[in-house]
Amino acid sequence: MPPRPHPARDLREACVDQALAIIGDVGVEALSIREVARRLGVSHQAPYKHFPSSDHLLAEVVRRTYRQFSEYLEARPRNGDPGDDLKSGGVAYFGFAREFPLHYRLLFSTPLPDPASHPEMMAEARHAFQLLYADIGWVKPGASDTERQLDALFVWATVHGLASLMQTAALDQIGLDPGVLDQAMPHALHRIGKALAP
Amino acid sequence: MPPRPHPARDLREACVDQALAIIGDVGVEALSIREVARRLGVSHQAPYKHFPSSDHLLAEVVRRTYRQFSEYLEARPRNGDPGDDLKSGGVAYFGFAREFPLHYRLLFSTPLPDPASHPEMMAEARHAFQLLYADIGWVKPGASDTERQLDALFVWATVHGLASLMQTAALDQIGLDPGVLDQAMPHALHRIGKALAP
DNA sequence: GCTTTGAGTAGACACTGTCAACTTATGAGC
DNA sequence: GCTCATAAGTTGACAGTGTCTACTCAAAGC
Structure with a gap:
């Protein structure tokens, strides 16, 4: 898959939104960076361009x-x-x-x-x-x-x-x-x- | 490694003890069946002979x-x-x-x-x-x-x-x-x- | 026009739980 | 005492996870 023309801010926001959605649906235990990426249709590494670690995503959430x-x-x-x-x-x-x-x-x-x-x-x-x-x-x-x-x-x-x-x-x-x-x-x-x- | 002459009860007890020790030391997040097995020097599947799943071990703990x-x-x-x-x-x-x-x-x-x-x-x-x-x-x-x-x-x-x-x-x-x-x-x-x- | 940098992809590693198949010691029935 | 079932171990595999590294590619700066 070629890189998509996401303006950077968008993916960051989208990650947080998806994370909140996952937590609200199934609870924080089911939250994983890879699941977020999967839901957004990006590679499992894409979120790491915006969050140094999964803890940083969680902290923002x-x-x-x-x-x-x-x-x-x-x-x-x-x-x-x-x-x-x-x-x-x-x-x-x-x-x-x-x-x-x-x-x-x-x-x-x-x-x-x-x-x-x-x-x-x-x-x-x-x-x-x-x-x-x-x-x-x-x-x-x-x-x-x-x-x-x-x-x-x-x-x-x-x-x-x-x-x-x-x-x-x-x-x-x-x-x-x-x-x-x-x-x-x-x-x-x-x-x-x-x-x-x- | 050949199977050890553990009377069955012993390994079950030992698993619970180790699990309690891990929780007391590092917290429940660090609890894993494999870590318990590792500390006891048995294979990663041995605990499954006494607990159907990791939830059952946790429930007992x-x-x-x-x-x-x-x-x-x-x-x-x-x-x-x-x-x-x-x-x-x-x-x-x-x-x-x-x-x-x-x-x-x-x-x-x-x-x-x-x-x-x-x-x-x-x-x-x-x-x-x-x-x-x-x-x-x-x-x-x-x-x-x-x-x-x-x-x-x-x-x-x-x-x-x-x-x-x-x-x-x-x-x-x-x-x-x-x-x-x-x-x-x-x-x-x-x-x-x-x-x-x- | 060349180069740097940001933002994506892909592959690998170690870790997890769990399924399946195999081994071996023990004990019951005969 | 022999046979055979079962309990309690073993190893190997698979999919999932976070995260490291190496790659591509487009846009921006000079």
Whole structure:
């Protein structure tokens, strides 16, 4: 096959798109550079002209997924009441995990490429955390920075933990009453509210 | 090489041991049947006489790790006070995650073999959850089953979420105050206590 | 017009899981 | 004690993976 007249940028973009598609369809385990190339009809080495290694492709995919995630969180409606906004944040967080389970798992349950080698990826992750941190700040306006961080971690841990447990498949087999899984998130948010009350 | 006079059971056990060692050393990603065979000095097909597929080896490893985990939780000292015992359970849970991060990740952040195909694995997982569930029961003696399950999920989610976030490596780069990570667990347990208070 | 460089192809290597065929030791039935 | 089935090893192959190297070829710079 002769080289194709791809303007360079195109193939790079196309690789990322295909990688995201594969992850959304089948999960990150099925992601391989060769499969990406195959889907795009190029040789198995073509993607290497745009990504030094498969980790770099993965890092770029993760970066974009963090961005998607942030945008999803920011897109939720707010009403200005700090407590309500924190709760709607939790719901949105959880909604993303349910709507894009495989992408969510990519962010939080997958060994990511070495963070030090991929600062752009981490910058996007940091931004997502800042969103939560800011909402906590509104709820506890008098608290010290450290205290706010601790509470942000607490809230994050609970919401993330629940989203993460829901994907474990262990949960389905554990003998819970029917409906418990559906109520789990609102219940947890309720508990969080109680825990943070003055 | 002639076949060795291994009594069959030995090689099976040895495979599981090596697999656990590999996971503890380098993580589950580095686990491969061939590597196990190599370390044991047997041919790359020998393990297949004891495990139909690599998933079956993994399932057995996961099963044992769940058991280790349960034993770790049960080994903690209790003083009989329901609130204290729940807290010490959280501390122990967290302790396991910190002491055996790679094994913990195996249980909760790794795509496990299909649960339906490996019921023994799931039975062990269920048992671990029962431990937590029982402790919640003591704390809320009057509550309905459903309510207890919801609170058990809440507690589990928080503790698991924190343990899981701590491994994300995202946390190191997120700009937290020094010491926050050390305080995170006691703080979360404190919040849990407040959330569950009558 | 020559040369450098970017972006593609093709082939090789080592690694993986798994299938198939072969060997050999052990134990049961007679 | 002989035979034969089976369990538990062996080797060899195949397709899949990431990645190294060597090649082609077109466009851009001077």
